[in-house]
Amino acid sequence: MEQLLQHLVNGLVLGGTYALLGIGLTLIFGLMNVVNFAHGEFYTLGAYAAFAALALGGVDFVVAVLAAIGAGALLGALCERVLLRPLRAESIDTTMLVMIGVWIAMQNGELLVWGGVAKSIPHPFPTAPLVLGPVSIAPLRVFVLVLAAGLIAASYLLIHRTKLGRAMRATFQDRDTAALMGVRISRIHTATFAFGSALAAAAGALLGPVFLAYPSMGDLAALKAFCVVILGGLGNLPGATLGGLLLGIAEELGAGYVSSGYRDAVGFVIIILVLLLRPSGLFAREERIG
Amino acid sequence: MTAPEGGPLLRVEELHAAYGPVAALRGLDLTVGQGELVCLIGANGAGKTSTLRAISGLLPAARGRILFDGRPIHAAEPAEILEAGIAHCPEGRRVFPYLTVQENLEMGAYVRRDRHAVAEDLERVCTHFPILAERRRQMAGTLSGGEQQMLAIARALMARPRLILFDEPSLGLAPTLVETTFEIIADIRRRGTTVLMVEQNAYGALRMADRGYVMETGRIVLAGPARALLDDDHVRRAYLGG
Incomplete structure (x- = not known):
């Protein structure tokens, strides 16, 4: 039981960031009909942007996350404007191939700029864990969870409360x-x-300091984002949020109770099951955004 | 530059348009005068909907011109055409099913910047269509067909257009609702908004219109005062059931 609580908390930290990844991908997929294979590279970009801001710029962690968000938005806008807009009338296969190209180009760009050695992203939090009853959690992870929750809430507000949304x-x-x-x-x-x-x-930017930053870190992240989108249903914001949390928790439980070597496999087993049993996603009402 | 006094509000000249290789409009000419209610009738596939889609910028013109208030709009984007003052109430109502009634109405005012006037118009529209006020927070997809038609009309009005294009407003509605819908459209015109309407209910449309156009295979084959068209032998045989 005590172990279970610990796994759930760890799963939430992981799941919150998966939800962010999934919301981004499901919006792009749902609204633009673009299968964004480069999504993971924006994840990598965020980690390196945070690294640059923290290790080289010496700024506050929150500022580093904001810098990563700015970098992602800027490069994303550029990518859409230059590569995707001229192809709007083309088929989904064409844009998918283009995004595979972007994936390869960005990953090699990251390799060129930062080198192949994994970088540890410095963060200002103490390493001694906070102990709350049976659960112990590193302050960094608390911060990651809080910020992820804040960003998810901000996404909801943007989609449901603004004119743009x-x-x-x-x-x-x-x-x-x-x-x-x-x-x-x-x-x-x-x-x-x-x-x-x-x-x-x-x-x-949030998960980078928890793990490490390296050029191919986005590959697995992209696959997990696709898992979340499949779990939640196309263009489904609550679905992506719940799907992300579910995937994070399932991975933690799989790692804790089965074997930590199977952590990443758990998600894909779930996806295969969902695709077999409920191909429109766990939470699909209809195709939707919002 | 504005049109000379009494000149048409909308003028379509020699308009050609196609969906890929399939020609939809083949040299269409029509005019709509300020304050008029003009209806466009014709068989399925004659190009009525394409005409409206071309005017509102959804279907690019291959050749020809469209002038609104004397200004060419055939190369403009839908948003610019709406800003110029033409709203389009599309066939099949096309309300946004997963937006609330209020959000649908707000979408109608999307290009407007005058937030206070928009809020006023929202209240006015809700007074005018009490059923929408009642269902304000409901998803538009849960409304009945008649209610959705009211919403689609109200949404078009939210743009404060000078010209509204109606595409088959009576389609799929119960007879009493058809009557109501036509009354609403007549009322919109009485309040000073010009109307161009496409209708398969040719009798009902011609009865309320000032002038009518008959379309066949992408062009106008007959034009005249609505009364005259109602009495025309060809129109009676082809569109009014004898």
């Missing part, structure tokens, strides 16, 4: 009619891709 949901539900309302669909695409990429970068 309303236009995004309208575009997802009926593109032509949204255009008739005066929504400039191209701008919605740029904003969506920037937003999704920023969330991936935020996840990288």
